[in-house]
Amino acid sequence: MLEVDDVLVAPPREGEVLVEIVASGLCHTDLTALEGSNVSAVYPLIPGHEGAGRVVETGPGVNSLQPGNHVIPLYGPECGTCAMCESGRTNLCWTIKKTRDRGVMPDGSSRFTRGPDQVHHFMGTSTLSRYTVVPEIALAKIRPDVPLDQVCLFGCGVTTGIGAAMQHVRSGDSVAVFGLGGIGVNIIQGARIAGATQIIGVDVTDAKNELAVQYGMTAFVDAADVGTDVVTAIQDLTSGGVDVGFECTGLLPVMRQTFDSCVAGWGQAVMLGVEPVGGEMSFPPVGVRYGKSIHGSYFGGIKGRSGLGALLDLFVDGKIDLEAQITHQLSLDQVNDGFDLMRKGKSVRSIVRFE
Ligand SMILES: [Zn+2]
Ligand SMILES: [Zn+2]
Structure with missing residues (x-):
């Protein structure tokens, strides 16, 4: 259970920015x-x-941001100067990963206190606070004409x-x-934008079918249906397997099903x-010898x-x-x-609005 309480937020230090959060989506x-x-x-x-x-x-x-700028905090920063940022091969940047994963700012301290106690940051963002402090390299400045209570989902x-989807399809x-x-529903949306002609959704409940169809799903495989072999069902719907399979459950057997559902040669x-x-x-x-590959x-x-x-x-x-x-x-109290x-699978995205 989360407790809603007042915390003291200290001013930003070197390379840091104080952000007033307008809205925050809840993520798994x-x-x-x-x-x-x-x-x-x-x-x-x-x-x-x-x-x-x-x-x-x-x-x-801090020189890339000014008061009033609209921003999206990033749990993955972009410093622009580390080996990863300069490689052109990855979007990972681990410049501040060590301190981020310990729940503190890059200088090793937290900006949050409750009474005498330190409260930790989470993922370097802590966006379920009306005010939060984030390193400059972990803030994306965005165009000011978009509704913050929607684009927080980015x-x-x-x-x-x-x-x-756009990278692989x-x-x-x-x-x-x-x-x-x-x-998953956003992969469907991205696959449609990328021009996929066949988009098969797989789940154990069809509760989110309507949204998936609206976003571009062309067929649904019910993995809970006794007797359905998911891999065979997908092979039957395609010519032997899909070009790209996306695994969004974190379940090890489903990872294997995703691999097995991909077509030989290039899946x-x-x-x-x-x-x-x-x-x-x-x-x-x-x-893999026959051409399938596994990506993250x-x-x-x-x-x-x-x-x-x-x-x-x-x-x-x-x-x-x-x-x-x-x-x-929702309001913060909710x-x-x-x-x-x-937990009950009844929402796709819930958004906590601070104003
Ligand atoms: Zn998330
Ligand atoms: Zn970097």
């Missing part, structure tokens, strides 16, 4: 922090990593799903999406779901500071929908209700 990774299964959660903490807001104050040395789920491809939650299995701690996936090496995707392969703008443009152009996936709008809805 926050739930793992509440349930104690997130290895980088240091307690007590303020969760939230899918927010949007405005810059209030900048610390010394802080995680929407970018993760749409980015992954080619025009004319067949695609399978395992798990039609917040990430790509893309892993997005987070496995249980220590979990290992198995696959037959012959599949983090934040949709999008570089947060330099790449998010193009996705926001697609939203403004009407190609990306956010409204239909926002199933619940935040626990939002996580209950998530």
Whole structure:
């Protein structure tokens, strides 16, 4: 259970920015922090990593942002100067990973206190606080004409799903999406934008079917249907397997199904779901010898500071929908209700609004 209470937020230090959060989506990774299964959660903490807001104050040395700028906090920063940022091969930037995973700012301290006690940051973002402090390199400045209480979803789920699809799907491809939650429906949306002609959704409940169809799903495979062999069903719907399979459940047997559902020669299995701690996936090496490949995707392969703008443009152009996936709008006092809805699978995205 989350406790809603007053915390003191200290001013931003060197390279840091104080942000007033307008809205924050609830994401499954926050739930793992509440349930104690997130290895980088240091307690007590303020969760939230899918927010949007405005810059209030900048610390010394900050020159890319000013008070009033609209921003999306990034759990994956983009410093622009490390080996990863300069490689052109990844959107990962681990410049501040060590301190972020210990729940503190890059200088090793927290900006949050409750009474005499330190409260930790979470994922470097802590967007379920009206005010939060975030390093400059972990803030994407965004165009000011978009509704912050919707585009907060670009802080995680929407970018993760749409980015992954746009990176891996080619025009004319067949695609399978395992798990039609917040990430899965956005993969469907991204696959449609990328020009996929066949988009197969796989889940154990058809509860989110309507949204998936609206976003571009062309066929549904019910994995809970006794007697349905998911892999065979997908092979039958396609010519022997899909060009790209996306795994969004984090379940090891589903990862294997995703791999097996991909077509020989070039099929790509893309892993997005987070496995249980220590979990290992198995696959037959012959599949790889015959051309299948396994990929991972983090934040949709999008570089947060330099790449998010193009996705926001697609939203403004009407190609990306956010409204239909926002199933619940909550006040901060209702935040626990939002996580209950998530546990019961009754929401796609719940948004906590601060104003
Ligand atoms: Zn998330
Ligand atoms: Zn970097």
